[in-house]
Amino acid sequence: MYRFLLTPRWLGILALTLAAATVMVLLGNWQLSRYQERAAINQRIDETAKLAPVPVEEVLPRPDGPAGSAGQPPPAGAAWTRVSVTGRYDSANVILVRSRTVQSRVGFEVLTPLRLADGSAVLVDRGWIPPAPGGAAVTRPEIPAAPSGDVTVVGRVHLSESKPDAVLRRDGRIETRRIAVPALARELPYPVYSAYLLLDEQTPAADPAFSAIPIRHENDWQNGGYVVQWWLFALLALVGFGWAARREARGDLKDPDAHRDRAGQDRAGQDRAGQDRAGLEGRADLPAGAAPNS
Incomplete structure (x- = not known):
């Protein structure tokens, strides 16, 4: 079948x-x-x-290279770990990351290097701010001043973003669209940790003008x-x-x-x-020796 x-x-x-x-x-x-x-x-x-935060040097390799370089890549599992670090903000090298969206609004993320006692620095994403009032989405806003003196930061380790964009210096500010730490480190006069921190808590308190950067879950x-x-x-x-x-x-x-x-x-x-059978039967009825009529 x-x-x-x-x-x-x-x-x-x-x-x-x-x-x-x-x-x-x-x-x-x-x-x-x-x-x-x-x-x-x-x-x-x-x-x-x-989990309680741990010192940053327990999670990320300390950068021991020359100025303008990033440290070794973070170990597996370092992302999203809560860490604490104390240092002083370098307000002369603020980094503006444009075209960043928070709650469906386009604005800027503000990264400020936090100088540590050993001479290295870690980039701290202090939060999101909208563009200047009445301007376009890429109009540079007024940036709240960073606290002076020693600052203690608690934040989440965020890995460097892939596909780095151009890094520009304009009016004493560093601008880019991607937070690619190695590319940003080249603009800074000290070695930098290879990942940056999303600010959770800060002492003294962070400026209320900043909106916290939401941590988005993956769409599994x-x-x-x-x-x-x-x-x-x-x-x-x-x-x-x-x-x-x-x-x-x-x-x-x-x-x-x-x-x-x-x-x-x-x-x-x-x-x-049927016709063949009928023909045979007809021939059988003929007398012996007789021929059928034509």
Whole structure:
């Protein structure tokens, strides 16, 4: 009944179906790995929020290179760790990061280097401020002054952003669109830690003009949905092949015209057979030696 599956046509269909299902399963596995990675990040964000801060040098490698360089990359698991550090803000090297969105509004993030006693510095994201009133989204705002004297900062370690943008100096301010620490470090007269801090708490207190930078969780459920989607597609491909094979076996996929032609040929064959039998019977009734009338 299913012997037709061994024909070249159906073997080709089966090979194509299995190849498509395999690709879909592999895509689902890749999305599953992305889901697990993002879920782990979200779990770390939630867990570190409950932990007491630790000194920054226990989490990030101390920069020991020359001025204008960044330290060694952070170790695995350093992101989102709460750390504390004490130093003095360098107000002469404030960094404005433009085109940053908070609560659907475009403005600036303000990074200020915090100089430590050993001569190095860590970049502190003090928060977000809107552009100057009445100006465009990229109009430079008035930046609240950083506290003078010793400042203690508690913040979350944020890894350097990829794809660095151009770094410009205008009117004593450093401007960029991406917080790429190695690129920013080249504009500073001291070595810098390789990650920056999102400000949580500050002593003395931070200026209320700043809005805190929200820590966004990864959209892991999107990847979870893709996992189900790809695996379901793979299953449907296999089920579709089985359904088509069953219909073929039952004759449901055959061409109706071919059915009619075949039925007509069968009836014609039956009519010829009947005529042949009638002719033979007629010849049997003739007397011996007599010839049929022409």
